[in-house]
Amino acid sequence: MRAVGTITDSPLIKIKGVDVMYNFELKHKEYIDEISSTGYIYTHKCGAKLIYMENDDKNRVYSVAFNTLPTNDKGIPHIMEHSVLCGSENYRVKDPFNILDKGSIHTYLNAVTYSDKTIYPIASTNLTDFDTMVKVYTDGVFKPLIYEREGIFRQEGWNSDGKKLNGIVLNEMKGVFSAPDIVLRHKLKRELFKDSDYANYSGGNPDNIPELDYNEFLDFHRKYYHGSNATFYFYGDLDINKYLEFLDKEYLCNFEKRDRLVSPDFQPQSYEDIVVESEKDGDNIMEVMYTYGNVLDFEKCLFMDILCDAVCNVEDGQIKEEIIKSGLGSMVEAVNDDSRYMPYVEITVKGSKEKDLNKFKEIIEKCWEDIAENGIDQHKLQSVINSYKFFTMEQDFGYKPVGLFYNLLLHRSVMYGQDNFESMKMNKLFDAIEKIDVKEFVKKYLLGKGCYGILIAGSKANKEEVPVPPKNNKPLDEYRKMEDTPEEVAKIHSIKVSEIDKKALYIPYEVNEDNIFAPVKSKEIVYVDLVFDVSALEKDELSRLGLYKYIVNVFDKDVATDIDFYTGGFSAYFSTLKSKTDFEPVIIFKIKALRENIFKALDIFKKVICQKYSDYERLKNLMEEYKQDLYETYEESGNSVAYNTCLANISSSYAYEEAVGGINNYHNVCDTSNIEKTAREMESLAEKIFTSANMFYVVTGNSCDKEAVSSYIEDIKKNIPTGEKHQKLVLTPEKKNIAYSVNTNVSYNAIGCVYKKVSGVLRVAKQIVTSEYIWDNIRLKGGAYGGGCGFLNGNYFYMYSYRDPNINKSYEVFKNVGNYLSEIDMDEKHLNRFIIGAVNVEDAPLKNNRINSIVLRRHYNGVTQERLDLRREEMLSVSLNDIREVGQELTTAMENIVMSTVSDQKSIEKSELFKNIIVVK
Structure with a gap:
């Protein structure tokens, strides 16, 4: 970058009647009534664009974006998106993104590679942390350390030890290209946009990513991450002049003006199949x-x-x-x-x-x-x-x-x-x-x-064996040895723990005979959850419930059209409402509609619960569609399959969830040999489920909705069979390790164990494990795209990895988490970041469509304001000894873990960890 201009002393000057502020010229101003905002569009003298949407929203948003249409399939835009957030001139730490993620108040923190642009967006309700994120992100895109640390490129992009390839983006894209439809889509786009750069895949084809050269990578940044190619965006209640001055003085004044990179027009032509x-x-x-x-x-x-x-x-x-x-x-x-x-x-x-x-x-x-x-x-x-x-x-x-x-x-x-x-x-x-x-x-x-x-499929296509490139991971080894200094970490400011509100957010609601009403100021929208206890169902019926909830709102096509016409959503899902000592299996119908249409929506519900399933061809078609949907879950979201399998093997409540949505459900859906029997089973399920004795409801809306909507639902209850309460089936967890063999190029691994503890400390422990231990060992060292963990209901603990090149190595990392926590050592500032990160998760802005689910679970679990405040106090006052105690307890608990992996057959067998291998096909 070359300094080519001077900074004006006076922020606002007039050039031929045009407003210019810190070298930003106001091009367009307009009030947009639909979003109650005044919009401003500026152009900086270097060519950068800046948009500001002025309003009173405290959930402020900032982004910087660049036009980055790729010229090949090597994934340069994607790898660059990962790499520029790995340290910069003013924030010389290895992972400022992770520091922000684990220890700031943010409602959004991400970076996204699109086909022809790359966007770096952040959002926060806290102005201090918002300013920090603006500074870190802007410094990252314009002054990244990629020029002096090749190890960043080798970590985020690709590397070779001479025997095999690794790299975070490489493994991410291996997972993406495991899906056959992605492979076909990429080939089709190459034909559709042939002779155009729009034929290229910005995320990177895993076959082409290892062709990317370090110098080509740097040249891409020099060309595309230029001030003239930048588009900035600010939204919310903020002082835009402060940010105009910041961007101009710190960055944009150093760029000479260039013509903005524009996306080329393209003329469609004839195509080959x-x-x-x-x-x-x-x-x-x-x-x-x-x-x-x-x-x-x-x-x-x-x-x-x-x-x-x-x-x-x-x-x-x-x-x-x-x-x-x-x-x-x-x-x-x-x-x-x-x-x-x-x-x-x-x-x-x-x-x-x-x-x-x-x-x-x-x-x-x-x-x-x-x-x-x-x-x-x-x-x-x-x-x-x-x-x-x-x-x-x-x-x-x-x-x-x-x-x-x-x-x-x-x-x-x-x-x-x-x-x-x-x-x-x-x-x-x-x-x-x-x-x-x-x-x-x-x-x-x-x-x-x-x-x-x-x-x-299955055409035995001959794929040439590509030799592994020569070893090039020395820069990565050197990079991994580098450690952040406390002084550099401290430059990434955050709010203080003492500044955080000590009171937890409590959602007020009213209860009348198990029915719940949550009053809100809604935008003419009413949310209704109709809940039915399914304790009456036997085990074989539970495995049919998955199909039932998938088809109930779409089986009748006319009804499905009415759902779109009159509602904003109408769906059924299975859940287990958990208390301290027990749980209740339920099916929940979630309905949302404009106030003027809510009664019409409830009339639709009356239709779907008594419909017949005698259109056997329709039923068969929906079963085949559901099978495809389930298979893609195993293939593309194997992490959720793996950790849910683990939980089902240690928990009765999760065994219920597995019975409804797990592998037995999949096998049942694959069998379409007796459709008439399946139709009878669907109708039998409805007869058992829809009784007034097993029904209650939750409503979120304005005060005027309480009486009107509740009365209408009560009329529905009066017109369905009374039925009776039942004792639920006892499902005993089998405690076995299970692997699922699917067509994939990566692995999804998980462990689970019984761990009984209720404390706000666990929220901080989760933040530490996810954003430091797993991030460092599973992602940065192991090359996986990601991972996570969870403490559930005061009873269970689980960990997982996502798009992982490893199986055995990841399980070793999982098993050592207790030792890691029990020996953890960090200063108060470091620990406070995790506390802030945990608070950030708890204090995410609440949307009206989530209220029904939250108040239902809180009511069933007896959660009070006092209990929420206690957990928050435990979270805010956590000490290192508290975390070490969790580590010691986990070490003991994890002597009895269960494991589950979703991967390809060869990798599963090579791991020698699983006797129970289920082939999903």
Whole structure:
């Protein structure tokens, strides 16, 4: 970087009537009524863009982003995303990201590689920690230590010891490319965008990542992480002038102006069919892709989202129905990726035995022809539109803060050359799509415009053995020997433990005969949980409950359409409500709807609980779809499979969860030989479950909802059979080690043990184990993508690894955790970071749609304000001796661990740890 300018003494100057603040020129200002914010767009003299959304939200958001369209499949943008947060000039520690993660008040802390951009977002409700994260992230992207520490590249990207390859991103992408649909998708995109850099995979193909050279890696940073290519974003209640001055004086004044990197336009062309041969066994996959211009036509992108759902993702979608009816596959899904300048649509069919694309092509083209001629059912289309409107009204974006969601919307315009806020004006966009002619839309972008491909499984494809590159891990060995100094760590400031509120958050609620009402100020949305005790079910019935909860709200296609039309969500799930000494197995129907539609939503519930399952073809199709869904869980989320298996082998309550959603459920779903019997079982389950004696409910809403909604639910109770309470089945854990063999290139490992302790100390211990012990030993040294641990209900402890190249080594790490904690030694400042991190988890902003679940569990477990405050006091006052005591107790408890691994057959057998190996296919 070269200093090319001077810093103005006066922050605000006028240049020909234009506002310029710290070399930032205000280009556009506008009030956006839909989000109650004033938006500002600035351009710095070096070319950087800055957006500020001014409002009174205390959950502040910051991000810095760069256009990073890759020129190959080596994964440079992805490895760079990992690496720049591994120390910088002003924060010379090995892992500032981890220091922030384990010891700051944040509501979001991440970095994300997209197809053509990389974003570094943070969010916090605490202004002190927000400022720290802004400084650390900005220094990381502009002044990383990658130029002087090659070991960072070798740790995060790839390395060789001469015998095998390792590296965090390499192993992450091995896990990603274990999924056959990812392999096919990548090949199809290469054809769809051939002769364009959009054909490249920014995350990196594991076959190509080892081709990346260290100098090429550094050159990428020099080119793309330049001030002129940066887009900054601030959101919330803050002093923007302070941050304008900071960015200008500390960083941007050192950059000369360059033309901003722009994403190239692309003209669709003719395509060749893609055939991918996979040596892995399983079903075949077929896919068709479309591209449709650029993302700056926001109405078009929104309409494509809605159309994809209407024809493929809803139960009576035309393409989905035709594919399933033809027997071509068991699962159909469509995705519109408009997170990039050149968006694309993909329609995927899984669970196929077909080896020829012609039938698939014929069905797809006939469906588009029919829509181009006759249009689409308006009620169906409106039901999808309603679900999108509900989503924007509710503003529940999962773990993302609201401000971050707006950030991602704005990047769709500002990062691609449009300095306006049009992408955020959802009401205007919804009005605009009403005017789109679906017939003409399909003709222009979809009919005859597809790029088709097929993956043929079990084809014994010959894959050349690639020699392991020469040893290059010396820089990594040297890097691992480096230790952070206390002085450098101290530069990453955080709030003090003494500044943290001593009172825990308590959610007030009212109880009337086991029914719960939680009053909130809601945005015209009411949340209802209808809960049914399933203690009456026998063991074989429990293994059918998994299927029942999967199909109950979608079996009747008309009902499924009404659910989209009138509600924002309607789903069933199984759980065990746990107290100190017991548990209650329940099925919960979660319903959310606008106040004006809540009674309609409850009427839908009345329909689904008494429906018949005599459409045997429909039932069979849903079973095959569910099978595909379950298999992907084993293949792609093996960590949850592994630790839930461990818990089921030591806990009666988790044995219930395993009975409903585990391997027996999977095997049952695979058997479609007697559909009539399965239909009778579904109806029998409903008869046993839906009785008033076993029913209670939870409602979150305004005070006006309490009487009206409760009365309506009480009327439902009066009109279902009374039934009677039952003693639940006793399921005895088997305490055995189990491995699952699946088609994967990585491993997922877990252990579990009985550990009886109730204390706020455990929340801090969990933070230490997850963000230091596992992070250092499983991720940084072992090369796994991640891992975690948990203390559950005062009774159990578990640990797991995720996308892990190891099995035996990881189990050795797991088994030593007790010794690690019992011998732990750190100063007070270090310990305080873990306390703050534990508080951060507890104090995550509460969203209305989570309240029902929280108050239900607290009520069942007898949690009071006093009990919450006690746990918080224990957490805030934890000492090293408290942690060491946990370590000693864990050492004893882990003499009786159970283990579970999800991996490929060869790796499992090589580990010699498992006698019980279940092949999932």
